[in-house]
Amino acid sequence: DARVTQTPRHKVTEMGQEVTMRCQPILGHNTVFWYRQTMMQGLELLAYFRNRAPLDDSGMPKDRFSAEMPDATLATLKIQPSEPRDSAVYFCASADLPGGSEKLFFGSGTQLSVL
């Protein structure tokens, strides 16, 4: 059963530390998204890639966040330095777009707490 895998599931860190979150998209999917979910803002799109190339990262604070796809099986989201306001659940999703199913497949998320 194909699924998006995210690691770690939980991360507690101190302010100023670097945080790296990883995502393994579903094999064959060409589009990968990073979303952040908070109670107040809901799900917000941070960045997304098509065939490993960044298409849009306008939702991401550029000074501290970076997203990459070193290869087709790995997407990373890095925060350096982390701040308490970054505490949220970070989701990765993959899909076969455009022209394929409109369905986005989400991972189970990384719960990040920055103290």
Place this chain on the structure above:
Amino acid sequence: QKEVEQDPGPLSVPEGAIVSLNCTYSNSAFQYFMWYRQYSRKGPELLMYTYSSGNKEDGRFTAQVDKSSKYISLFIRDSQPSDSATYLCAKGSNFGNEKLTFGTGTRLTIIP
């Protein structure tokens, strides 16, 4: 004003009741509308999508879009305890659903 507004609830209804979940949106340039269901400590999963005004049915679920009033609804018939989850409405951009804008979600509890 957020592009997609959704009442956060929480909403509690008895088992077997009809549930109505609603969203409004502010930009009429968007064509795709979706409902995602999110169980606790899980990622959202697509429940239904539609790209036109009117109703779309899938089993106990009906998605309704009224583009004239910019209103999106999800109806659940014969609600079950397993329907307890957070429901998020979303809309896609002109280019398909690449950039989805989500509502904040409505937490629903079905009471046995």
